[in-house]
Amino acid sequence: MRLNGRVSTEPEPSPVTAADEARAAELLGRLRDDLVAADFSVTALDALWGEDAAAALHRGERVPARRVLDARRAEHGTSAGLATLAELFVLGVAVPRGELAEALPGLGLAGAVELGLVGDAAGAGDTGDRASVRARLDLRPYAFTDARGSAEWWIISDLGELALGHALGEHHVLGVGGASKTLSGLMLPTTAKRVLDLGTGCGIQAMHASRFAEHIVATDISERALEIARLNLALNGIDGVELRLGSLFEPVAGERFDRIVSNPPFVITPRLDGVPEYDYRDGGMVGDALVEAVVRDAHDHLEPGGVAQLLGNWEYRDGEDGLDRVGDWAAALEHWVVEREVQHVAEYAETWIRDGGTRPGTPEFDRLYDAWLDDFAARGVEQVGFGYVLLRRADAAASARSSAAAAAAGLARLERLHGPLGSNDAGLGGHLAECLDGHDRQAALDDTALAAARFTTAGDVTEERHYWPGDDDPTAMLLRQGGGFGRAISLDTGLAALVGASDGELSIGAIVAALAHLLEVDEAALAAELLPAVRTLVDDGMLRFAD
Ligand SMILES: C[S@@+](CC[C@H](N)C(=O)[O-])C[C@H]1O[C@@H](n2cnc3c(N)ncnc32)[C@H](O)[C@@H]1O
Structure with a gap:
C-alpha cells in the first residue's frame, strides 16, 4: 500500500x-x-x-x-x-x-x-510466582491543568528506548511528549461541536479535545496507533471519539469541522533507502511538504469560523523566509503563525539522528548526517523553523455584518517569538482565545468607534522603567506581559500615559484628548499615532475591552 x-x-x-x-x-x-x-x-x-x-x-x-x-x-x-x-x-x-x-x-x-x-x-530462570514478567x-499517569481545571489520566503507549534497551522501531507509538503537551496547551478552551485530531497517535489530543467538544474524529495512518488510542480512551472512560484509519485528510473527505488539531509527523527526513522512517515523526514526504499539505488542505475541512491548530517545521530555502512560506500556504485562511525557534540544518540533522537512537561518532551517524545535509542542500535549505500555526476560516456571515475596515483587517499574523513564554498554568490556549476575541472586536471598529471604546490593562501586565543612574527621566519604558507569550513592548511617553490611564473609566478618545493637551501636541496627530498601538496591544492581549 x-x-x-x-x-x-x-x-x-x-x-x-x-x-x-x-x-x-x-x-x-x-x-x-x-x-x-x-x-x-x-x-x-x-x-x-x-x-x-x-x-x-x-x-x-x-x-x-x-x-x-x-x-x-x-x-x-x-x-x-x-x-x-x-x-x-x-x-x-x-x-x-x-x-x-x-x-x-x-x-x-x-x-x-x-x-x-x-x-x-x-531469560528469567525462575518459575512459578518468582518468574519475571516485563x-x-x-x-x-499523566497530570495536566487546562481551563476546566486539573485532571489526571493513565496513558498507554509503546515502550521507550529506556525500557527497550535499544532504538525505537519505525512503527513506535509515542506517549505524551513535549510536543504533545505544547499542542494540548495551545488548544482553544472554548466549546466545539466537531473536532478532528489528525495523527492522533496514542490519542492524547483527542482526549484533551474531549474536555471541550461533543464529537471528535481521530485519525492516524498507523493501525497500531489507533489500537493504542482505543485502549487509552476506554481506560480513561472517554466517550465521543471516533477512530479512523488513513493518511492526512483522506479519512474525512468531504467533511468539515469547527476545530482541527494536529501534531503532525513534521520532522524533515531525507527520502533515501536506509534512512529510517518513523511513523511518529515523519510523514514520508519531501522536505516540509507534509506540513504544507495540512495547512493548505485545512481550508476545505473547516466550517466557517472554524479554527485549526498545529505544530510544524518549515524550511528557509535559497534565502526565502520560512515564515513567509507558511504565510503563502495559509493565504486562503486567516492565520496566526508563531515561530518559536530556528535551527541551522546541521543542528537539526543532529537532533533528529540522535532522537532515532543513533550515537554520534559512529559510522552510521556520519552516514545519516551526510544524507540529511545532501537532502537539505538539494533544496537550498539553510535553516529550519519550528512553531505554532493557527488557521481560521473566515465566517462569511460575520464578515458581511461587520464593516469594510474589519474585512480588510482579517487576521494575518506571522511572528518570530523565540524567547521564553510567560507563565501559563493552564496552557496558552486561553490567551490565544482572548487575543482572537480582542482582535475581532477591535478589527470590527473604525477609528472613531475605537476612540469611543474603554479599555483596561490585562492583569498580568506590568510596566518597567529603566534610568541612567542619577537621571530623573527614564531612558527606556517597557510594558511586560507576565503570561501569554511573555511579550515586552517599548513605550514612548504618549503610549505609557495612555496605558497607565486605561482603567476602564475613560474612553481612548478622552485619554488622547487629555494627553494632547498635557503634552501640547496636535490631538489628531497623537490619535493617529496611538490608535494603531492600541489595536496591537489588544491583539496581543495586553489591553482588554472594559465592557
Ligand atoms: C508526532 S505524532 C503525534 C501523536 C499525538 N497526536 C501527539 O500529539 O502526541 C504524529 C502521528 O501522526 C501519524 N501519522 C504519520 N503519518 C501520517 C499521515 N500521513 N496521516 C495521518 N497520520 C499520520 C503517526 O502515526 C503519529 O501517530
Whole structure:
C-alpha cells in the first residue's frame, strides 16, 4: 500500500490480544480499578522516588528512581503495589509474576497478558510466582491543568528506548511528549461541536479535545496507533471519539469541522533507502511538504469560523523566509503563525539522528548526517523553523455584518517569538482565545468607534522603567506581559500615559484628548499615532475591552 509516497511495511502486531472490544473494555475497567486502588498517580510516584529521581526521569534517566526502589525492595524483601507498577511500566524493569498479581488483583496476571500489557521476561530462570514478567507497553499517569481545571489520566503507549534497551522501531507509538503537551496547551478552551485530531497517535489530543467538544474524529495512518488510542480512551472512560484509519485528510473527505488539531509527523527526513522512517515523526514526504499539505488542505475541512491548530517545521530555502512560506500556504485562511525557534540544518540533522537512537561518532551517524545535509542542500535549505500555526476560516456571515475596515483587517499574523513564554498554568490556549476575541472586536471598529471604546490593562501586565543612574527621566519604558507569550513592548511617553490611564473609566478618545493637551501636541496627530498601538496591544492581549 502506498500512502503519500510512503510504502507501508507489514503492520506491527496489534497490542491487544483480547478477543473483542467488549472483553477489552471489561479488562480495562478492572485495570482502572486496580490503578485507582494502587494510587498509580503522578503525585504518588513523585513521592515514592523523590524529587531528584523524578527530575532525572524527566531527563530520560531512570537510574536514580531504580536505586530508590531497589533500596526499598532490599529493606522490605518485596515490592508493594505502587512500586511494582512503577518498576514495571515506568522504569521498564522486570518484576516477579507474584508481585504483579498482587499489584493488579482485579485484572490479574492473565488479564494483563490478554491486554498485551505484559509478557514473560526473556531469560528469567525462575518459575512459578518468582518468574519475571516485563512490560510490553508503557503505562503511566499523566497530570495536566487546562481551563476546566486539573485532571489526571493513565496513558498507554509503546515502550521507550529506556525500557527497550535499544532504538525505537519505525512503527513506535509515542506517549505524551513535549510536543504533545505544547499542542494540548495551545488548544482553544472554548466549546466545539466537531473536532478532528489528525495523527492522533496514542490519542492524547483527542482526549484533551474531549474536555471541550461533543464529537471528535481521530485519525492516524498507523493501525497500531489507533489500537493504542482505543485502549487509552476506554481506560480513561472517554466517550465521543471516533477512530479512523488513513493518511492526512483522506479519512474525512468531504467533511468539515469547527476545530482541527494536529501534531503532525513534521520532522524533515531525507527520502533515501536506509534512512529510517518513523511513523511518529515523519510523514514520508519531501522536505516540509507534509506540513504544507495540512495547512493548505485545512481550508476545505473547516466550517466557517472554524479554527485549526498545529505544530510544524518549515524550511528557509535559497534565502526565502520560512515564515513567509507558511504565510503563502495559509493565504486562503486567516492565520496566526508563531515561530518559536530556528535551527541551522546541521543542528537539526543532529537532533533528529540522535532522537532515532543513533550515537554520534559512529559510522552510521556520519552516514545519516551526510544524507540529511545532501537532502537539505538539494533544496537550498539553510535553516529550519519550528512553531505554532493557527488557521481560521473566515465566517462569511460575520464578515458581511461587520464593516469594510474589519474585512480588510482579517487576521494575518506571522511572528518570530523565540524567547521564553510567560507563565501559563493552564496552557496558552486561553490567551490565544482572548487575543482572537480582542482582535475581532477591535478589527470590527473604525477609528472613531475605537476612540469611543474603554479599555483596561490585562492583569498580568506590568510596566518597567529603566534610568541612567542619577537621571530623573527614564531612558527606556517597557510594558511586560507576565503570561501569554511573555511579550515586552517599548513605550514612548504618549503610549505609557495612555496605558497607565486605561482603567476602564475613560474612553481612548478622552485619554488622547487629555494627553494632547498635557503634552501640547496636535490631538489628531497623537490619535493617529496611538490608535494603531492600541489595536496591537489588544491583539496581543495586553489591553482588554472594559465592557
Ligand atoms: C508526532 S505524532 C503525534 C501523536 C499525538 N497526536 C501527539 O500529539 O502526541 C504524529 C502521528 O501522526 C501519524 N501519522 C504519520 N503519518 C501520517 C499521515 N500521513 N496521516 C495521518 N497520520 C499520520 C503517526 O502515526 C503519529 O501517530
